[in-house]
Amino acid sequence: MKLDIGSLLRGETDVIEFEFDLAAEAMGDVEFSKDAHVVGKVTDNGGYIQLHLNAEVPFITQCARCMDEVRDVFKTEMTLTVAAEGTVSDEELEENMDEYAIVTNGCIDIDEQVREALILDFPMRFLCSEDCPGLCPICGKKKADGDCGCSDKKEVDPRLAVLQSIIDQLDE
Ligand SMILES: [Zn+2]
Numbered sequence: 001m002k003l004d005i006g007s008l009l010r011g012e013t014d015v016i017e018f019e020f021d022l023a024a025e026a027m028g029d030v031e032f033s034k035d036a037h038v039v040g041k042v043t044d045n046g047g048y049i050q051l052h053l054n055a056e057v058p059f060i061t062q063c064a065r066c067m068d069e070v071r072d073v074f075k076t077e078m079t080l081t082v083a084a085e086g087t088v089s090d091e092e093l094e095e096n097m098d099e100y101a102i103v104t105n106g107c108i109d110i111d112e113q114v115r116e117a118l119i120l121d122f123p124m125r126f127l128c129s130e131d132c133p134g135l136c137p138i139c140g141k142k143k144a145d146g147d148c149g150c151s152d153k154k155e156v157d158p159r160l161a162v163l164q165s166i167i168d169q170l171d172e
């Protein structure tokens, strides 16, 4: 959504509130099960204009250890300084991209701010639980489902050892 803040810039009001849903595109192996819900306001505090924004979006992904499905809700909150196009140097903007919302033709592109926050703040990996034990490196079974017995099989069966030595001898 492009938010028209003309009335605020003209001094007719000192707060503009907004609320809308934004379609979020899948990122990597993260799927968004619903649109992002965005709520916020733009405030003018004696000429100092700020954008306050809260966004939340439910998502589905995989546990990084056991590959189980993880469903959660991502929430982000931000407060940005609203600046007219051209009033902030490119250098300053590049270094503090996450601190400014730029006004173009009297409007702020709220969608862009939310998408940026999604990309910057979204965690890289998720776990189904803090102490997820992951998968057995030998059989690939989920350790949380119980002992697969692999750790007991580490020692080679003595009968197999005999067989192996016979094979080794045949090879020579
Ligand atoms: Zn897990």
Ligand SMILES: [Zn+2]
Pocket (backbone or CB within 6 Å): 136, 137, 138, 139, 140, 141, 148, 149, 150, 151
């Ligand atoms: Zn195993």
